[in-house]
Amino acid sequence: MANTVLENATAAPVAPEEPHVLRSGETLPWIVVLVALVALPLVFTGGSQISTLNYLGVMAIFALSYNLLLGQTGLLSLGHATFFGLGGFAATHAVLGFAEAGVNFPLPLIPLIGGVVAFVLGIFGGWLASGRGGMPFAMITLGLSELVYSASNLFPSLYGSEEGVSMDRMDLGSSFGMDYGANSHIYVIVADCLVISAVVLKYFTTTPLGLLTNAVRDNAERVEFLGFSARRVRMWAFAVAAGFAGVAGSLAALNVEIMTVNELGAATSTLVLLMTYIGGTRTFFGPVLGAVVIGLMRIWLSDITPAWMMYFGLLFIFVVMAVPGGLAEMLQGGRRLITSGLLRAQLRPLAGVALAGAVGFAGTVILVELGYRAGLDASLGPAIRILGLPLDTTRPLSWGLGLVLVAGGGWALRQQLDALATRRHALAQPHREAVQ
Amino acid sequence: MGIDVLSFSILNGILYGMLLFLLASGLTLIFSMMGVLNFAHASFFMVGAYFGYALSGRIGFFPALIVAPVLVGGIGALVERYGLRRVHKFGHIGELLFTFGVAFVIEEAIQMVWGRSPQNFEVPAALDFTAFTLFGTGYPAFRVFMLVVSLLIFGGLALLLTRTRVGLVVKASLTHPEMVSMLGHNVPLVFMAVFGVGSALAGIAGVIAGPLLVTQPSMAAAIGPILFVIVVVGGLGSLSGAFIASLLVGFIQTFAVAINTSVADVFGLFGIDTAPTFLGPLFTDIWSVNVAQIGPVVPYLLLVLILLFKPSGLIGKRA
């Protein structure tokens, strides 16, 4: 299993890591995020590129807020998009309202309105959903989310009809020396909000309430015996998470100047779950990584293959089964491996793992692409070029190749992982003796 | 509402309720025995419908009614054996996430094979006639058939649970989940079987519902949340609660479609014909809402009400 790769990377007795799950990120990720926020708009200057950056920033905030529930409090919400969407609609109506009233309200403060509205609604929703954690919580958040979604077509004046509610972000006039016509002006708001949200959410983890959210995740029952109400802890975590989701939704509204009910539907909730979990729930910035990677994949992958959603699903299942710490933990494992000085000794089995994994991956891609060409896209004809290979959905050989690669890669991967584990065991042994 | 609409609504309500219970019972069994809330349950329902559609084109509807659920049950068992069992060590959240991922992939796989548009899953010719006529309106035989199949399975399950040794073990696990592993049963095998049978039940529901509901890739996402409402409203892990809640939701949804009254009509009875605009646009929205529109909302409202007033569900054993 691939998770052993990561766990065993620490087998060597390096200095004891800070064990707290949300503290292991240290300062490097903060520096990376800050540098990226400054550098990216200098590299990608086109209007649509900036809009993409805005989208990624919005998703990063959204995923960070989601991880307050999933990673920190151990709550799986299936309706987080409700607050993203409600925040967005609140922001949209705020812009429309201020514009109509002729108030020159500074646009960068609009996300605050969306955030506060979502926070207040989050207190109520959190109170309803937080009686129990685990599965009941997941089901109830799904139900509440469906309630809001299905009720939305009863209120066309609030949610608009099918085409949604649009607004013009320039209607509020200029402030802070920007007129908000250009996407780069919105980028300034998004980047600032991202930094502020990250700082506030990080601060939250260091407070007594933040500590209690971890305690509720670990052992909600014991929290009660210590005098605290697990429900109240969950409720506040839910409300704070909802508030930041509202900020993200407001920013999304400012970026594209339109809100539709899809933003508060199940697909958006699923997206934030995938982003957060694939990025990594055990590290503070894991969700940001996930938002960026999945966000970019969504944009690029959907251009090259009809199967992009399938790849998301498979990647998600792979992460759930094999790398529960997500991409962030993979990166950390890699970094630890390099700094441990044991990389060279493990190079051979590591290369074997990589090679076997690549073969299995190639086989998966071939099968999935053939599948889509044979089914959904059959009208495009049976001939298809996959990974540079001329394949054909009508030829058994094409399918056979995919199957052989998947089976062979899977078998080899298992062998190579065993070899790696043995090697690491051997490497760790003399060190242990030296310590004792 | 006339007596004709009323009687048809009652029939359809029972029909839809029984269909929901077919699904909810499998979900409840899996949840009670394994502690796993299977997010992919509605997806297995959808796979059942698609398999039923594909197979009835080749081997006919009635053989498909047997074969498709068996295949779906097999897929369910494989998912348990090679997926769920491996993520068990990551706890309930891990299991929940895994079944969520499976649901996601199944929805994509369905689209990969059959495309995004609805399939033309027709009522089999043998059942394509009018069973009886009531108040001048015919009732299709296929619906009667659906009702009979649901009732048969319901009866079979009831017999299985009350009269057999297997049923005893299952019932014991409903009330004392921790006890079953102590009874010396091969727990992994029991789990695989329960998951397989639960999925197969969903598969049957899919085959018989396919021609009536539309067989399309979104059918799982449409019915899944309703199932969770039923399970929570009925009380987690309670079969009888799930039964009551299924019928309740079935009636609510069919009656909402049948009643064509809007808020404005109600006010119209009191001689108020136009929306009082001074109360703002939101009120005008409510003014024009009619019952059919509220239909999809009601189950979720029911969920909120239950959470407010009886959080353990109608028949809740595990608070």
Place this chain on the structure above:
Amino acid sequence: MTNAIEIEDLRKSFGPVEIIRGVNLELRRGERHALIGPNGAGKSTLFHLISGRLPATSGKIRLNGHEIQGKSPAEIAHAGLSRSFQITNIFPEMTVLENLRCAVLWKLGHRYSVLRPIRRLRDVNAECERLLVELGLQDRRAERADTLTYPEQRALELGLAVASGAGTLLLDEPMAGMSHTETAAALDLIKRVTEGKTLLMVEHDMGVIFEVADRISVLVYGEIIATGTPEEIRANPAVQEAYLGTATEEAA
């Protein structure tokens, strides 16, 4: 002076089976009271009833004169009762220090607070420092709780109960599963950290019981058949017949 705990005709049924069948018990303030009895006598159930984990079927429980039956575990904790568990019940993914911080927050008044980071709260730090030293866990403060050795986890379990500052403690088999030397150290620790508190503990090790307890109650089949000093209990023929005879053989 009121008693720390007073239990009157407490009953608990699971379905048709009555597990606790009319228990009456008084815990004097400051005493160390041991609860003994054969397996299945209902000792853990009684603990669950007192601490609010399970609701009683009927009867009364008073803590420092206030009725607590039917209240939630949190409310009972506020009233001044704290407990440990037979099966280690700590926060596995958090560090030892974080575990203790959670336990001292309530009594120090930092309830659901977000006003300051926890490491800036001097009273919390000082109290946790004191507890770490007292529990002998000061070198393990930064370790995740699930990586501790078993006796260390038991010490932390005890620490969580003690840290809440409650005047009355229920300890459910604090030495369960320990070796002889570990038991001796644990006993020492329990005596130290519960100084001046009212203690009700379930324990199977008779050596421990007779060393630590001021009084002993014997619970057999959901009823208390005797309460008294260790000498009285040792001399009580009913106890010998029902329980002690076999238990001392086991211990020997």
